[in-house]
Each structure stands twice: as C-alpha cells, then as structure tokens.
Amino acid sequence: MQELQxxxxxxxxxxxxxxxxxxxxxxxxDTEREGLLKTPERVAKAMLNLTKGYTMDPHEVLxxxxxxxxxxxxxxxxxxxxxxxxxxHMLPFYGKAHVAYIPNGYxxxxxxxxxxxxxxxxRLQVQERMTLQIKQCIQDTLNPLxxxxxxxxxxxxxQMRGVEKQNSVTTTSDFTGAFNQAKTREEFMNLIRxx
Ligand SMILES: [Zn+2]
Numbered sequence: 001m002q003e004l005q006x007x008x009x010x011x012x013x014x015x016x017x018x019x020x021x022x023x024x025x026x027x028x029x030d031t032e033r034e035g036l037l038k039t040p041e042r043v044a045k046a047m048l049n050l051t052k053g054y055t056m057d058p059h060e061v062l063x064x065x066x067x068x069x070x071x072x073x074x075x076x077x078x079x080x081x082x083x084x085x086x087x088x089h090m091l092p093f094y095g096k097a098h099v100a101y102i103p104n105g106y107x108x109x110x111x112x113x114x115x116x117x118x119x120x121x122x123r124l125q126v127q128e129r130m131t132l133q134i135k136q137c138i139q140d141t142l143n144p145l146x147x148x149x150x151x152x153x154x155x156x157x158x159q160m161r162g163v164e165k166q167n168s169v170t171t172t173s174d175f176t177g178a179f180n181q182a183k184t185r186e187e188f189m190n191l192i193r194x195x
Contacts, residue, residue: 009048016044050085053122061116062141065109072145074184076100077113078192086157087124095153095169097131098192101138102145102178113138127153131172139176146177148188 020040024031031040078098086093097117120133135149150173159166178184 012048013041013044016047017041020044049122050083051123053119056119056122058116058119058137059141061112061119062108062137065112066106066142067108068105069103069107070105071103071107074100074102074188074191075107075110076188076191077110080114080117082117082121082151082153084121084123084125084127084130084153086155087126089157090124091155091157091160093125093127093153093155093157093170095151097134098150098152098188099134099138099147100149100179100188100191101142101147102184104143104145106142106144108142127151127155127170127172131174135174135176144177146175146179146184148175148179148185149173150189150192 017040020043021031024036024039029036031037076098077100078096080097080099081094082097083092083094085091099113099117116134116137120130120137131149131151134151135147138144138147138149150171152169152171154167154169157163158168175185179188
C-alpha cells in the first residue's frame with residue numbers, strides 16, 4: 001500500500017488488473033472468454049473508486065466550511081445513505097447514517113456532514129469503527145458541546161453467506177459530551193425515528 005500511494009491511477013489500474021485476472025483464474029474461470037476480457041480492468045477501477053476515501057481528508061472538508069454561529073440547539077442530519085466494504089470479506093455493507101451535534105460557536109454546511117460519511121465509507125471498514133471515526137472527526141473539527149452518530153446497516157457478508165437472518169439490520173452508535181445524558185440521546189433518537 002505504501003509504495004502505491006504516489007502511483008498514478010493508471011499505473012495502479014494496470015497493477016490491479018494483473019492481480020484480478022489471476023484471481024479470476026484461481027476461481028476456475030476462463031479469463032479469455034469474451035464477457036471476462038475487460039473484467040479485471042473494470043474491477044480495478046471499481047475498487048479504486050470504492051476505496052477513494054483513503055485519498056481524502058474529512059477533517060479538511062469540515063474545516064473548509066466551518067462558520068461561526070451562535071445557534072446552540074441540536075443540528076440533525078438524518079438518513080445519509082452510504083455504501084461501504086467490510087474489511088473482513090471485502091463485501092458491501094450499506095444503510096443509513098444519522099448525525100447530530102450541538103454547536104459550540106461553530107457550525108458546518110449540512111452537506112459537509114454527508115461528505116464526511118461518504119469519505120469514511122469509501123474505505124475498507126467495520127461498521128463500529130466507521131461510526132466512531134465520523135463522531136471523532138466532527139468532535140475534533142467543530143468542537144461541539146456533543147456529537148452523536150447512529151449507523152444502521154445490512155451486511156452482505158452475513159446475508160449472502162446466510163450467517164444471519166436475511167433482513168437483519170446492525171445498529172451502532174457513538175457519542176460525546178452532551179449526549180452522555182440519556183435525555184439528549186432520546187431526543188435525537190425520537191427525531192430520527194419520527195417522520
Ligand atoms: Zn464481513
């Protein structure tokens with residue numbers, strides 16, 4: 001990974017192609033049949049896209065749109081759709097993220113919160129860490145009175161392999177500051193459930 005950091009995307013695509021072709025072959029496929037000829041390149045490009053979050057700095061996204069504002073009520077961005085890849089199986093997990101924070105002199109653009117979710121989800125992840133990273137990024141950058149993140153997701157590595165009930169949803173949450181109070185967490189949970 002390290003020495004690949006500086007490589008041009010095209011060089012990385014070329015290198016990934018070679019490996020994905022080998023993987024197809026090891027899976028017992030005929031890599032020369034028509035439908036598969038361009039598959040290694042397509043997979044290489046898709047995987048680079050799905051992991052593009054490594055090259056982006058979510059802290060910078062928030063810092064670039066940080067505004068001084070006296071508003072001190074809860075700000076909620078709910079139903080942020082995301083798609084990620086579990087780092088154990090490299091299979092998708094996807095769902096919704098809900099974020100709330102209570103400003104302490106600074107707010108950010110609402111779309112920037114969704115961008116933060118987007119960046120962290122475009123990396124190999126586990127749902128628990130992604131939840132924590134989103135929370136920590138907002139806490140570190142905006143220094144709010146509190147931040148809370150709830151993530152609800154379906155994991156293909158469980159569903160496709162029949163490990164769990166087909167429609168089970170995994171929920172994770174993490175919070176800081178004012179959200180240590182049960183009443184504040186309840187207010188947020190009520191607001192994301194109603195409507
Ligand atoms: Zn998995």
